[in-house]
Amino acid sequence: MSKVKLWYLYDFANSFASSVVIFYFPLLLSRGGASDIWIGISTAISTIILLIFYPALGHKADQSQRTRMHYIILSSVFMLVTLYAMGFITSAYAEHYTFLLLAVLCLLYIIFQISFQGSYVFYSAFMQNFRNEGHNKDRVSSLGTGIGQLGNAVSIGIMGAFVVNGSIVVFGVSGNSLALILGATIFIVLAIPFLMQKPDDTEVVGREGLGKGFSFSEFIKKVFQNKKLLYYLLGYMFVADSLATLQIYLTLYLKNVFGFTEKMSSLGGVISLGMLFLTCMLAGSLMHKVTDKKKMLILGGVIYIGAYLLFGLAPTIPVYAYLILAFAGIAFGLFFPLARSFYSDIVPKESQAEYFSSFVIFERAATVIGPIIWVIIFQLLSAYPIEYRYRANVMALALTAMLGL
Template identity: 30%
Template sequence: MRNRTRILLWALYDFANSLAFANVSFYFGLWFISQHGASDAWMSASVAVVTIMLLGFLPFLGRLSDGVRLRMPFLIACTLLTIITLLALGFFMHGVTTLTTGATVAVFVLYSFFHLFYMSNFAFYDAFIRDLSSRGTSPEKISAFGMGFGQLGNITGLIILLPIAQGTVSPLGFGGIPAVFIAAAVLFFLFSLPTLLFLRDSSRQQSIIPLTRTWGDALRIVRRVREYPGVLPFLLTYCLFADALLTLQLFTSFYLKTVGKLNDTQNTITVIIVIISGVVGSFASPFIVRFLGSTKRAITASIALWMVVLGAFAFAQEPRLMMGLIILNGFAFGTLFSLSRAFYATLVPENAQAEMFSIYSLFERTASIIGPLLWSATAVAFSSFGDDKYRFSVFSLALLIGVSLVIFQFVREPLRTR
């Protein structure tokens, strides 16, 4: 199979999973907090539980994947489990009229398992970057291509499922947010099917390493991360700025409705504008690298831009200014996340891509523990400001991005990325 075809199949998967995840991120908080009056502490607790579970088994699976030199069996299994869990969550939510304690716990469990399997996908999906780039295409271009497809998936998912969320279209005989989750799971399956059927691993090792050795090696790689030059400070950097994005994903729709006073349609349009600018940022990232002369400089510029834009957005009042800042915000994080995984792929050993990307995923999940706690603590501290207390929460995330910028300066760029 030609490498261009493999890259296209790989990027199509990013489109599929982003389509589903965008709707879960956008609508779950509205259904759980706004419609049913549940506490956002449940969402923060879910993130903590998922992170602990990922710490327990994801490095092991990454090491096993590298040991047998296979990505697809693990990616297929995690994808199917993600889809099944999302279907179960949607059907269960449809049957909920009042959130009793039992119903809350059940939703918590299903929501947590969805995130668990969804995040597990990326340890194996991102590990393809190094292999795909070994045939002449730079990892920055491949990552940008996948990120761009992912952002298109976000836009497509939010647009085509909006009528279902509003109840104007009822393909299952009912509409609303539960139906959105069911439809998103079906679309995830359909769009990921070509990848799952036709994308193949490029190399194979005949013997499978013993499980006891796999566990031991996984534990050693976690302890040994600091021995790879630049990996630990980069992971800390990534942890902090991913923290900001993941927290915004959790609370953006709630923030825009509560502080921005937007209705659901306006809310959706605003998020789509952010995503479109993120697509532009993703596809522009290789050109930014070329213009600035190195990937590290491009990442530094993206972090700095995002910090300034998010800080200004926190206190912007004039609608035109807010819209301009929203566009820049999307461009900055689209560029940043596109470049980050490509840069990381050049920092880690070629024969340890899956296991090291499992650590990458763990740092991302650890970030999502810190962020919601910081958001909530800041809101409590500034509760006297009413709904504007959440503006301070957004500003606290901008400060977090600033800390990541400082730490990133301790990362030395590999010569081959300059």
């Protein structure tokens, strides 16, 4: 199997790990009586850790594909272990969510987020190598995103249809807890071919000057001196804020506004991710014809904001929620693959992993800002019904995304 196909396979595989966390971990915390603030604070902590460590790790990874692969393998192992731990702990103590237990679960969530986002830094940097091999980088980015979202759809479809309803029991574990364990297992099985490949360091190009060592202050200085890069990252941060925050609270939003059950949330996820996959496949085949990526990004962003406005204003009828989730999938498929590819174009070819760490950090900074705003609005509107508090937050996310355009 070619290296680019193995890269697609890893994108598909890690979706099984991330999707079960996004869809089912917040519900497990909610079942234990935890408020929204727990997961918001945990996400913020993981972002701060990424900010401190990952630019330096990205710099080191740019010196050797072998080092880059070692980091991906290590991240994958941590993802596997944390998901298994979360699954077994939430199953064993389903009726006894103490403060200490919640703290342990959030610590595991932090480790998972650091590992998952870290692996994204390192494997996204491979896009430049694929370009050097003659692949169209825009097409690779779109297809990679589409295949990754197909993994999300398959994962949520399997878990929603057969697992979260509790009909399957494995070693005494069932429901959402089992979804975490199965997601981890499928992830590592599918990821093994990519993780076992032997990297060829001769493919790393343009490494002049990379051996000088990493300076965090110099890296920040380089980012802020490059105005085009800085403005792009700031704009992307605001758009990503809306996505990252809604992902954290999506299942709770559907439950409290549209009355969704866990099975209905899974179906909604499959619909949205299915449309995202189809959009990415279509965009991947047409991306080479795009002459102005910036205008295409803005168009995708406008459609994306429209999905949020519809989400915040739609009547509490489940069919409307399904239609909006499908529309949101189309918007995501237009915007985010192109955003990743465009960023790869404007950063130095020899420092892809180092600069992709800043891409992820600005993206994850949104997970600090967004949840804080969400909690503040939620508390300020405490006198209103919970449905209106959730709707107000989604409208605030739409306004935040507008700032990014």
